[in-house]
Amino acid sequence: MNELISIVLSKLNYWVYIALMMVGLYAMIAKNNLVKKIIGMNILQTAVILFFISIGAKTNATIPIIMHGHAGESHAVHAADFINPLPHVLMLTAIVVAVSTLGVALALVIKLYQQYQTLEEDEILEQLGDE
Amino acid sequence: MIWQIELIVLLIVLICGIGAIMVKDLLGAAILFGAYSFMMCLLWAIMGAVDVAFTEASVGAGVSTVLFVAAVFRTSRRTKD
């Protein structure tokens, strides 16, 4: 019982991030409104980015900017003092892709509204089925 | 960092995320999404990812919320679901 509690406490961080991802996934699948689906897509994207950033964290380490670095001094830099910068770089690209996808998705939503006068998925499917 | 701060911010993130998909007013959902994005930025700054937090603050809590509000302005505001 004690080891079960210790397992839960050490992994609780990851489980909360996975719960956030599932909130986003549920909004994408189960909601009828198109704008709610887009909000769910963005929640899923930011939750995945949070998951990645949490992998690169290190205890007792500082942010990945080297102090007194540009003066040409060469005191040794230990990799264990700095937080892993590689997930940060990949997630910067992921945020850019997320905002691009958001822009195009909202443009599609406006076009759909101009065509069908509604944003609910079941009403659009009905109008499509009538044609 | 202090784990109590991290826990509180994580709880606010979860509540904002669930709230953004549950409200029936699309403008309210857009504003809650902006708040969710800003709390995410705080969480990343706590974990030491300062570049990513800067980007999310300017993109998510800035431009992304404005684009949502512009799209809701051009379409309808109520939703049944």
Added chain:
Amino acid sequence: MKILKIVTVLLFGGLLIYFTLDFPPWGDPQAPASMHVSPRYIERTIEETSVPNIVTAVLADYRGYDTMFETIVIFTAGIASILLLRVLKRTKSERQMYRHVPTGLTLRIEKGFGPPPGSKDFERIDLMWVPYDLIVKTGSRLIVPFSQIFALYVIAHGHHSPGGGFQGGVILGASIILFAISNNLRSSFTLISEKLAVLLCGLGVILYAGTGALCMFFGSNFLDYGALSHILGVDPVTARSHGILMVEIGVGICVMAVMVLLYYNLASAGRHDEGL
């Protein structure tokens, strides 16, 4: 149907939770993610590129090819919003509102009619026009220039502090969006017209790819900034730092133009006459 969706989500979540039982403890310095490539980046970035901000150095120099395609992705998003939404046929909208400036009278004119041509007393206003508001206009007039200076600072200091090309570009775009929201959308077209925004988009990508091609002219690989030391006259390490700066400026210009284009097309639904 709803039950099926909830079951799918729960199943997926349960599967992911089962996978996390294999993960290393949170914050472990010996985790496999921190063991192979990233110690080399952390330890060697000062002697190879002399840029203290490790994230900027990895983003623009070690993984510069990736960042070039990210710039192309955001350029594509701006162009796609034009192609999807833009309406070029100037059909007049159903009703337009005009305001007679000397008396302050607002008129709603139906389709087919218009004010007498050549008269300067009538100005076109939005359908959701509000009267002149001192606080909004003064506040935005104060904030816009300072935020633009801050954005240029963020781009230029990407080497030493958190920041870089992308963040500065978004703040520049946001300052123009603020001007467009507080005043008319039409008055913001005099600042940055659509043609200028599209040209700036392309200019940003050309700046990035052009820096990489310039490095190829001197015999090195694509995007190997050490070759720029031939034209800049400094040693290769400083040349890499300057190459990173040039590339970040390209990214910043492209991102600013795309944010402005996205806002123009979304707020006016492609017609470019009225906005938020």
